Amino acid sequence: MQTGFDDFLTLEVNNLHVDVLTGIYSEETHLPQPLRISIRARLRIADHYDQDTPLNQSKNYMDLKHAASTALPEGMHFTLIEAVADHIIDTIMMQDDKVSHVEVKIVKLALSERGEEIGITLGRGRK
Numbered sequence: 001m002q003t004g005f006d007d008f009l010t011l012e013v014n015n016l017h018v019d020v021l022t023g024i025y026s027e028e029t030h031l032p033q034p035l036r037i038s039i040r041a042r043l044r045i046a047d048h049y050d051q052d053t054p055l056n057q058s059k060n061y062m063d064l065k066h067a068a069s070t071a072l073p074e075g076m077h078f079t080l081i082e083a084v085a086d087h088i089i090d091t092i093m094m095q096d097d098k099v100s101h102v103e104v105k106i107v108k109l110a111l112s113e114r115g116e117e118i119g120i121t122l123g124r125g126r127k
């Protein structure tokens with residue numbers, strides 16, 4: 001039956017707080033900046049998930065958390081937060097061929113007052 005809706009599976013990690021060396025100004029090059037990072041990874045999925053379907057038919061969402069925390073090189077300075085997002089996306093794409101698209105949202109918390117969210121969202125599809 002044609003419904004007009006495609007099946008999809010999106011793994012998500014939201015509002016992860018990570019300190020990263022980033023910034024375009026000289027005073028930011030030595031000071032880790034608090035970032036709030038959210039990730040969505042779209043996967044090629046199984047036809048159906050049964051009660052005993054193993055994890056290799058999906059992907060561990062903890063891999064997303066790893067990409068945005070322990071996999072970020074300590075001590076490396078990223079001029080733009082776009083580069084932080086691209087590093088996270090590259091890590092997730094390399095982990096698993098089933099990942100077809102990754103979106104990373106980064107809010108720079110040091111700039112955010114009164115509920116503002118200042119930052120970027122970078123999305124990339126598998127080339």
Ligand SMILES: Nc1nc2c(c(=O)[nH]1)N=C([C@H](O)[C@@H](O)CO)CN2
Binds near residue numbers: 025
């Ligand atoms: N698109 C971007 N704009 C800006 C960035 C950035 O990483 N990407 N960074 C800055 C500064 O580092 C700023 O956050 C310091 O207060 C400004 N604009």
